[in-house]
Amino acid sequence: MKPRTLFEKVWDRHVIAQEEGKPAILYIDLHLIHEVTSPQAFEGLRLHGRQVRRPDLTVATMDHNVPTTDRSLPVTDATSAAQMDTLAKNCREFGIQLYDLDHPEQGIVHVIGPEQGLTLPGKTIVCGDSHTSTHGAFGALAFGIGTSEVEHVLATQCLQQLKPRTMEVRIDGKLRPGVTAKDVILAVIAKIGTDGATGTVIEYTGEAIRSMSMEERMTICNMSIEAGARAGMVAPDETTFAYLEGKRFAPQGEAFEQAKADWRELATDEGAVFDEQVFLDASAIAPQVTWGTSPGMGIEVTGQIPDPDDFQTETERKSARRALEYMGLTPGTPITDIEVDRVFIGSCTNSRLEDLRAAASVVRNRQVSPHVRAMVVPGSQQVKQSAEKEGLHQVFMDAGFEWRESGCSMCLAMNADTLSDKERCASTSNRNFEGRQGRGGRTHLVSPMMAAAAAVEGRFIDIRNWNLED
Ligand SMILES: CC(C)[C@H](C(=O)O)[C@@H](O)C(=O)O
Numbered sequence: 066m067k068p069r070t071l072f073e074k075v076w077d078r079h080v081i082a083q084e085e086g087k088p089a090i091l092y093i094d095l096h097l098i099h100e101v102t103s104p105q106a107f108e109g110l111r112l113h114g115r116q117v118r119r120p121d122l123t124v125a126t127m128d129h130n131v132p133t134t135d136r137s138l139p140v141t142d143a144t145s146a147a148q149m150d151t152l153a154k155n156c157r158e159f160g161i162q163l164y165d166l167d168h169p170e171q172g173i174v175h176v177i178g179p180e181q182g183l184t185l186p187g188k189t190i191v192c193g194d195s196h197t198s199t200h201g202a203f204g205a206l207a208f209g210i211g212t213s214e215v216e217h218v219l220a221t222q223c224l225q226q227l228k229p230r231t232m233e234v235r236i237d238g239k240l241r242p243g244v245t246a247k248d249v250i251l252a253v254i255a256k257i258g259t260d261g262a263t264g265t266v267i268e269y270t271g272e273a274i275r276s277m278s279m280e281e282r283m284t285i286c287n288m289s290i291e292a293g294a295r296a297g298m299v300a301p302d303e304t305t306f307a308y309l310e311g312k313r314f315a316p317q318g319e320a321f322e323q324a325k326a327d328w329r330e331l332a333t334d335e336g337a338v339f340d341e342q343v344f345l346d347a348s349a350i351a352p353q354v355t356w357g358t359s360p361g362m363g364i365e366v367t368g369q370i371p372d373p374d375d376f377q378t379e380t381e382r383k384s385a386r387r388a389l390e391y392m393g394l395t396p397g398t399p400i401t402d403i404e405v406d407r408v409f410i411g412s413c414t415n416s417r418l419e420d421l422r423a424a425a426s427v428v429r430n431r432q433v434s435p436h437v438r439a440m441v442v443p444g445s446q447q448v449k450q451s452a453e454k455e456g457l458h459q460v461f462m463d464a465g466f467e468w469r470e471s472g473c474s475m476c477l478a479m480n481a482d483t484l485s486d487k488e489r490c491a492s493t494s495n496r497n498f499e500g501r502q503g504r505g506g507r508t509h510l511v512s513p514m515m516a517a518a519a520a521v522e523g524r525f526i527d528i529r530n531w532n533l534e535d
């Protein structure tokens with residue numbers, strides 16, 4: 066048999082029908098839903114008198130609209146409250162498991178899937194959410210879909226898809242201390258651009274990826290979509306299996322051993338060919354900070370705000386000019402001279418336990434700068450509980466951080482947590498578009514350590530110069 070990539074193997078296992086030149090019909094193993102992109106899909110089902118085909122393969126959570134403050138209080142924002150009520154009603158009516166506001170395992174959809182062992186190697190996973198690519202860290206084929214497709218999957222458990230092309234992003238070598246998975250993916254996007262991987266499924270390979278934890282791999286896969294990719298994947302290995310063993314919905318006992326043998330088969334074969342390849346040297350990557358309004362506008366923390374005139378095409382010059390105007394930045398300014406007003410540690414990119422540990426290690430016995438308002442929003446209630454068991458909440462609160470309940474929070478302005486006009490934020494999230502964190506808000510994407518250090522210093526600093534022993 067012709068050597069195949071990880072993606073091709075998972076794809077082949079799920080094609081139910083394929084006509085020449087037409088999209089394939091794929092079987093979907095797991096359908097995750099949230100309150101924002103599901104209401105019209107359920108409405109469509111009702112209109113046509115259809116049921117949910119596989120409620121047992123459908124799992125719902127509330128994350129985008131949830132308040133991150135005291136949950137015993139009523140939700141004050143009427144739109145958010147309505148959105149959440151609608152999801153609850155739909156889940157009741159169609160018999161779908163829901164992680165609602167009061168559930169001890171509620172959290173961001175891309176955090177709880179892996180945490181519960183719902184996300185498994187070799188599965189096809191979809192969700193009406195672009196960052197579904199996160200789940201690819203387990204060697205699943207996971208991608209975002211639109212609301213009409215959500216309806217289609219609810220009704221049929223299948224989806225029409227054109228076969229994407231493949232791209233290998235190989236990160237050889239070892240990361241330097243202070244350089245994280247977030248910096249790697251920001252560096253990848255800065256290199257290939259926000260459309261660099263359009264139409265492809267990326268497989269991340271190489272020594273640096275292999276030595277990453279599952280949480281780091283999730284950070285990488287999470288932002289695949291910001292490079293234009295349909296999905297990002299990492300071949301499952303011992304790290305993956307160790308993470309999954311004992312997770313609630315993962316196979317147990319003998320079934321787990323059998324599953325492992327099967328998952329090992331998924332690795333890309335020797336000699337398999339990718340349509341495109343990109344190589345990066347991990348040891349050459351420095352901590353990254355974005356300066357503009359697209360995740361591709363990233364630069365090393367040691368750099369300066371670029372001059373739009375230095376860009377090659379008129380389109381690039383224009384968008385750089387516009388970005389700098391929106392961001393209120395001047396060419397030539399060293400990144401480390403930029404002061405921040407807010408710090409947000411959270412989102413499906415960087416709100417898991419290891420992210421919080423990394424950030425806490427930076428702020429321990431230090432204080433948030435008096436002109437900064439900083440918050441930590443764990444990705445799930447489970448992350449929150451684990452962090453509290455280790456006393457991380459105390460470290461953050463002693464330093465002057467707000468310690469919140471789980472949800473998407475200030476990753477996007479769909480709940481009470483937002484930036485005000487012109488407020489500048491060091492954020493561990495994945496998008497820095499205009500208005501993303503609130504109208505007029507200015508977002509700089511960074512790693513959790515870099516965000517924590519910015520909170521203390523009141524401006525960006527190179528985390529590699531930080532003495533963690535103080
Ligand atoms: C609200 C949802 C549709 C959206 C997405 O698809 O990604 C959101 O999660 C985001 O991060 O912008």
Ligand code: SF4
Pocket residue numbers: 128129173174175194196412413414472473476477494495
């Ligand atoms: S945390 Fe942000 S990126 Fe992730 S699902 Fe929520 S809004 Fe989207």
